[in-house]
Structures are given as structure tokens and as C-alpha cells.
Amino acid sequence: MMTELSQIISQIEPLNPAWLDQARERLDSLTKPRGSLGRLEELATLYVGIRGELLPTLEKKWVVVFAADHGVVAEGVSAYPQEVTYQMVLNFLRGGAGINALARHAGARVAVVDIGVNHDFGHVPELIDRKVAYGSRNMAQEPALTREEALQALLVGVEMAEQATATGVDALAAGDMGIGNTTPAAALASVFTGKPVAAVTGRGTGIEDAVFRHKVAVINRALALHRPSSEDPVGALAAVGGLEIAGIAGFILGTAAARRPLVLDGFIATAGALVAKALAPAVTDYLIAAHRSVEPGHQIMLDFLGLKPLLNFQMRLGEGTGAALGLTLLEAGVRVYREMATFGEAGVADQDA
Amino acid sequence: MMTELSQIISQIEPLNPAWLDQARERLDSLTKPRGSLGRLEELATLYVGIRGELLPTLEKKWVVVFAADHGVVAEGVSAYPQEVTYQMVLNFLRGGAGINALARHAGARVAVVDIGVNHDFGHVPELIDRKVAYGSRNMAQEPALTREEALQALLVGVEMAEQATATGVDALAAGDMGIGNTTPAAALASVFTGKPVAAVTGRGTGIEDAVFRHKVAVINRALALHRPSSEDPVGALAAVGGLEIAGIAGFILGTAAARRPLVLDGFIATAGALVAKALAPAVTDYLIAAHRSVEPGHQIMLDFLGLKPLLNFQMRLGEGTGAALGLTLLEAGVRVYREMATFGEAGVADQDA
Numbered sequence: 001m002m003t004e005l006s007q008i009i010s011q012i013e014p015l016n017p018a019w020l021d022q023a024r025e026r027l028d029s030l031t032k033p034r035g036s037l038g039r040l041e042e043l044a045t046l047y048v049g050i051r052g053e054l055l056p057t058l059e060k061k062w063v064v065v066f067a068a069d070h071g072v073v074a075e076g077v078s079a080y081p082q083e084v085t086y087q088m089v090l091n092f093l094r095g096g097a098g099i100n101a102l103a104r105h106a107g108a109r110v111a112v113v114d115i116g117v118n119h120d121f122g123h124v125p126e127l128i129d130r131k132v133a134y135g136s137r138n139m140a141q142e143p144a145l146t147r148e149e150a151l152q153a154l155l156v157g158v159e160m161a162e163q164a165t166a167t168g169v170d171a172l173a174a175g176d177m178g179i180g181n182t183t184p185a186a187a188l189a190s191v192f193t194g195k196p197v198a199a200v201t202g203r204g205t206g207i208e209d210a211v212f213r214h215k216v217a218v219i220n221r222a223l224a225l226h227r228p229s230s231e232d233p234v235g236a237l238a239a240v241g242g243l244e245i246a247g248i249a250g251f252i253l254g255t256a257a258a259r260r261p262l263v264l265d266g267f268i269a270t271a272g273a274l275v276a277k278a279l280a281p282a283v284t285d286y287l288i289a290a291h292r293s294v295e296p297g298h299q300i301m302l303d304f305l306g307l308k309p310l311l312n313f314q315m316r317l318g319e320g321t322g323a324a325l326g327l328t329l330l331e332a333g334v335r336v337y338r339e340m341a342t343f344g345e346a347g348v349a350d351q352d353a
Numbered sequence: 354m355m356t357e358l359s360q361i362i363s364q365i366e367p368l369n370p371a372w373l374d375q376a377r378e379r380l381d382s383l384t385k386p387r388g389s390l391g392r393l394e395e396l397a398t399l400y401v402g403i404r405g406e407l408l409p410t411l412e413k414k415w416v417v418v419f420a421a422d423h424g425v426v427a428e429g430v431s432a433y434p435q436e437v438t439y440q441m442v443l444n445f446l447r448g449g450a451g452i453n454a455l456a457r458h459a460g461a462r463v464a465v466v467d468i469g470v471n472h473d474f475g476h477v478p479e480l481i482d483r484k485v486a487y488g489s490r491n492m493a494q495e496p497a498l499t500r501e502e503a504l505q506a507l508l509v510g511v512e513m514a515e516q517a518t519a520t521g522v523d524a525l526a527a528g529d530m531g532i533g534n535t536t537p538a539a540a541l542a543s544v545f546t547g548k549p550v551a552a553v554t555g556r557g558t559g560i561e562d563a564v565f566r567h568k569v570a571v572i573n574r575a576l577a578l579h580r581p582s583s584e585d586p587v588g589a590l591a592a593v594g595g596l597e598i599a600g601i602a603g604f605i606l607g608t609a610a611a612r613r614p615l616v617l618d619g620f621i622a623t624a625g626a627l628v629a630k631a632l633a634p635a636v637t638d639y640l641i642a643a644h645r646s647v648e649p650g651h652q653i654m655l656d657f658l659g660l661k662p663l664l665n666f667q668m669r670l671g672e673g674t675g676a677a678l679g680l681t682l683l684e685a686g687v688r689v690y691r692e693m694a695t696f697g698e699a700g701v702a703d704q705d706a
Contacts, residue, residue, distance in 0.1 A: 031441065031451075032450075032451050033432075036669045037666075037674065038667030038668040039668075040666065079386075080702070087699070090700070091694060091699040095692075096692075097385075097694070098693055100692070101685075101691075101693055104688065104692070105685050311663075312665075313392040313393065313663075314391030315389065315393070316391070317385050317389040325393075328458075328681055331458060332458050332681070335458045336451055339449075340451055341447070341449025347443070349433070349434055349436060
């Protein structure tokens with residue numbers, strides 16, 4: 001499995017600055033003062049650089065939601081019971097969740113992957129069954145995953161990216177569902193950014209002060225037990241990660257290898273990006289940070305990745321909801337770039353003409 | 354004309370908090386942790402409050418672009434020649450401008466109003482001809498408009514809002530086109546917020562240091578000459594305003610009177626909002642600030658209006674481009690609110706259940 005992963009990683013290259021220059025040149029010829037569409041112009045430039053063509057289309061969009069459970073909920077770190085994970089998976093498939101509404105708004109398809117939910121779904125059409133295990137183990141007592149499980153989940157993510165690009169998807173977003181998953185995400189944030197656990201841990205979907213302090217203690221205990229290192233990203237993912245986070249990390253790698261943009265969601269998806277960057281530093285060229293989450297550790301992760309979020313909307317839902325909004329903003333940038341007339345075409349006098 | 358305006362103003366009422374409470378109650382029943390969609394939930398709540406119904410639709414959207422010229426360009430305050438105003442109007446009508454691309458993205462119609470362009474268009478289908486004058490006069494030497502012209506332009510704006518709502522438009526945005534119009538906008542910002550001219554003046558679409566200092570001096574000269582007061586909003590608009598700014602102010606009043614949301618664009622549209630608020634303080638309940646412009650005075654205006662911008666995208670184009678993005682974000686909030694399943698419907702366990 002490591003060979004398969006290494007092969008994907010070897011395909012990820014930094015963007016070619018020549019494409020970025022060509023995109024900027026075109027933007028400067030459009031009927032507006034130079035640079036006056038700010039971040040929309042940055043998004044368009046990035047998209048041209050990622051796709052490696054002068055007038056790339058942006059039509060087909062997918063949000064892939066990876067769902068998994070977490071043994072660490074046994075420590076009482078979450079405000080919701082574990083069965084909410086599978087109940088929400090069913091809600092996604094019926095179209096009633098936040099991500100469904102926002103993906104419809106973005107014109108994106110939602111694909112839901114069971115990569116490790118602690119529930120037997122039986123045969124549910126539309127659910128993509130890639131269950132690696134019935135959830136991770138309790139990291140406070142043992143490694144969350146074996147190295148093989150972590151690798152297998154990474155490759156599920158790669159497979160999803162390959163499937164999407166094989167069907168002509170232009171832009172991708174990753175989402176998560178997993179009760180308790182801010183705990184492994186905070187643990188990974190601490191491992192990869194080097195910041196103390198208390199600085200990168202938040203209140204998840206809503207816990208009180210005492211539970212918060214307990215959560216920090218649980219993560220510190222797990223880190224002391226396994227001593228994960230950012231030098232061994234797969235090992236760190238196995239020790240204190242989770243299956244949906246591994247799936248997202250693999251999805252990010254597969255997306256970059258296929259030269260497609262990946263719109264990042266919040267705290268959980270960004271933890272996956274930390275793992276992906278540790279495996280292949282050039283992936284950050286393909287990432288668009290949709291928003292800054294309420295989770296205090298999120299900004300620390302984004303700074304570490306060198307990403308500037310598009311929105312600061314006080315969101316903390318996950319599922320890919322922020323990323324779906326990011327997809328609409330990316331598309332806005334691409335439309336400006338593709339659809340606006342040049343000064344010459346429109347017969348408008350330019351400032352420097 | 355003052356009677357007509359007073360009648361519109363008398364119809365503008367603050368939002369009924371009962372609707373806001375009902376919206377929040379519904380949001381709390383949806384399958385997500387309470388408040389976890391942050392500003393999207395605020396947008397949905399505001400929309401329910403503005404429309405005054407529990408499940409309002411948001412389908413039809415209009416961006417109305419008011420175009421006019423400015424005599425003050427004779428002072429050399431702009432980087433572009435005046436003919437760009439009419440050239441851009443023609444570009445709007447052909448669909449090649451930034452606002453066209455972004456309105457298409459938002460699913461909104463663009464309506465273009467000639468409220469004071471210094472050009473004879475002849476018969477141009479699609480252009481809404483409400484020309485009050487061939488541009489304003491040079492405020493540094495005489496009042497920009499007569500009081501009657503200012504009133505007439507305000508009523509053109511009201512008429513546009515009435516026309517839109519009569520055809521079933523759910524949400525509106527206002528844009529501007531007018532070479533030189535950051536000068537009157539900055540003058541009005543100083544009059545209504547009480548801040549010094551240098552603090553609210555920026556570089557428009559791109560001028561150098563010396564031109565910037567000259568622009569501040571020109572505005573200060575005009576203010577010293579006319580001594581406009583925020584106590585007489587129509588008088589201030591006539592002294593140092595412009596026809597498109599007056600149109601936008603009237604449009605805002607008409608929109609609020611019709612209980613529709615108005616998504617504000619940048620510096621110029623927000624100057625119109627300052628005039629509207631001075632005439633009818635409750636209009637701010639109906640305003641959504643789409644973005645924070647690069648113009649330094651914009652944040653000062655937004656603070657004065659008590660509005661928190663949705664985006665900080667380093668944009669400075671005008672035309673309603675930021676507002677069009679704001680419309681898509683508003684729609685995202687409304688979709689979440691209308692389309693998500695409740696905990697009961699989805700069979701998902703709630704935190705407090």
C-alpha cells in the first residue's frame with residue numbers, strides 16, 4: 001500500500017508560474033481597474049495555475065463527505081452520542097443536512113463515504129461503502145488505528161479523487177462526519193504545527209469548561225503515550241488520527257495529483273491537509289481555504305499551511321458546509337475570468353491606454 | 354416630490370422581533386448543533402424578519418446599476434476619462450462587465466438605469482432612461498445638484514424598487530457606475546459620519562499620492578463652500594452628492610418600504626445608505642453589507658450604519674459586484690433555513706434530547 005501512496009505523491013508538482021502569469025495578464029486586459037476584483041482574481045489565477053490551461057471550465061463539482069467513528073468518545077469528549085454519526089449519514093443520503101442544502105446551492109453533488117462508521121448500514125443505495133473498521137480505537141489507551149488501517153483509509157481517499165476526476169469533475173471539496181472528531185483533529189494539529197494542545201483544542205460542537213479541560217488532558221495523555229512525530233505522518237495518523245481524517249488526507253493527495261483544486265472545509269478537513277502536506281509539501285498549491293472556523297486551532301493550522309480563508313462566518317458544523325460556500329466563491333472568480341469582456345472587445349478606454 | 358418621498362419614508366418600519374424569534378426557533382430545530390452555521394443563520398433570521406413570514410422563498414433577484422457622471426472630474430480627481438461611464442453602461446448592456454458575470458452567477462437580473470450620464474445614448478433597448486441631468490456640476494465651484502434634481506433622483510430610485518417588487522423580486526442589490534464618484538461618496542461620508550475628509554477618502558480605482566492629496570483638498574473646498582449638514586440629508590446630497598448616489602439612496606428607501614432585503618455593495622452604494630438612513634433610520638434593518646471595500650472610508654461608513662460586512666475580498670470595482678456575491682451568500686442562508694431537515698424529521702438524536 002505504501003508503494004501505491006508513494007506513486008500518487010510523486011505525481012504532485014508545484015504550480016507552474018508561467019500559467020499564473022498568463023492568467024494575470026488576461027485579468028489585466030478585462031474591463032475593470034487592474035486588481036479591483038481582489039480575491040476573486042486570486043481565485044481565478046490559482047484555478048488557471050492548477051488546471052494548467054488558459055481558459056479552464058468549472059462545471060462539475062463534488063463534495064465528498066467521509067464519515068467515521070472515534071473510540072475516544074469513551075472518554076466523554078463529545079456533546080453528542082456516537083449514534084449521531086450514522087444517523088447523520090442517513091440524513092446526508094436523504095438530502096436533509098446542511099451540506100445537502102449548501103451543495104445544491106453550489107451546484108455540487110454530495111458523495112457520502114462510510115470509511116469507518118460504527119454501524120451496519122446493510123445495503124443502502126448511494127452510500128459508498130469503504131469501511132476500513134467500525135471506528136478508530138480509543139487513542140487515550142491504544143493507537144487509534146493500525147498503520148495498515150491508516151494507509152488503507154488514505155488510499156480510499158485517493159480512490160475517491162480518482163473516481164471524481166475520471167468522471168470529469170472540475171473542482172472538489174472534502175467534508176467530514178464523525179462524532180468526537182475534533183479530538184483527533186486537535187491532536188494532529190499539535191503534532192504537525194508543534195503548538196501546545198490547549199492552544200489548538202476547542203469546544204467542538206459545544207462542550208462546557210470542565211469537559212474542555214478534560215478533552216485537553218485526554219489528548220495530552222494520548223500524545224504522551226504514543227509520542228507521534230510529524231516526521232512519520234502515517235504513524236501520527238495511526239496513533240492519534242481517525243479514518244475520515246485519513247480519507248480526507250488521501251483525497252487531498254489524489255486531487256492534487258489530478259490537478260484539481262480542493263476546497264478545504266474547517267477544523268477536521270484541515271487536519272487532513274496537515275497530514276497531506278507532511279507527505280507531499282506541494283499539495284498546499286492546490287488548496288483553497290473556504291473559511292475560518294470558530295475552533296481556535298483552525299487559524300493556527302491555516303497559518304501553518306500558508307492559507308488565507310475566504311470567509312469568517314463563525315461556522316463550526318463541518319460536513320463540508322464551509323467548503324460548499326467556498327466552491328461558489330471559486331466559481332464566481334472563474335466566471336469573472338472567463339466571461340468578462342476585454343477593454344478592446346468592449347470599446348472601453350483603459351487607464352493606461 | 355417631497356410629499357412622495359415622505360410617504361415612502363413613513364412606510365419603513367423596524368423589524369418585528371417576533372419574526373426573528375420564530376426564525377431562530379426553527380433554526381434550532383434543524384439537524385446541526387445550535388448556531389453552528391454562524392452568519393448563514395443570521396442571514397436567514399434577518400430574511401425572515403424582513404419578509405415577515407415564516408418560510409419565505411428567495412427566487413427572483415435583481416441588481417440595479419445606477420449610472421451618472423460627475424462635474425468634479427474637471428478637478429482631475431479620477432484616473433479614468435469621463436467617457437468610460439457611458440462606455441461601461443454599454444458594456445453592462447452587452448453583458449461583458451464584472452457585474453454581468455457575477456449577477457449570472459447569482460442568478461440575478463441586471464437592470465441598468467441612466468440617471469445622469471453625460472452622453473446621449475439615443476434609443477438603446479434594455480437601458481432604463483431616467484436621466485435627471487447630464488451629470489452633476491463641479492461641487493468645488495457650485496452645488497453638485499439642485500435640491501429638485503436630488504429629489505427627482507431619489508424618486509427614480511424609489512420607482513425602481515417599486516418596479517422590482519411589483520414583478521415579484523425577492524431580494525435586491527444596488528450598484529453604481531460613475532467616473533469620479535468616490536469623490537462625492539467621500540464627501541457624503543464625511544458629512545454623515547462626522548469624520549475628517551482625509552480619513553474617509555481613498556484612491557478610487559487607482560490614483561497616485563499627489564492626486565490623492567488633491568482629491569482631499571477638493572472635497573474640503575466643496576464642504577467649506579456649501580457647509581452641508583447631516584440634519585438636511587437632501588440638501589447635503591444636492592451640495593456634494595451625485596445622481597447615482599441619490600438613486601441608490603431612494604432605491605434603499607423603496608426596498609425597505611416594500612420589505613425586501615437590500616444587499617449593499619461598496620463605497621458608493623454605502624454612501625447612498627448614509628443618506629437613506631438620515632432620512633429613515635429604520636432602513637438599516639433591511640441592509641446586508643456584502644463586503645468591505647479597499648476604500649479606507651468604507652469600514653467607517655459600515656461602522657456608522659452598524660453593519661458587519663460578509664466578505665473582505667479586497668474589492669474596489671463597484672457596479673454591484675460585491676453585492677452580487679452577497680446575494681449568493683444570502684441565498685445560501687435561506688436555503689439552509691428552508692431545506693434542512695429537523696431533528697425529528699431526520700431521526701437524529703439532539704444534544705439536549
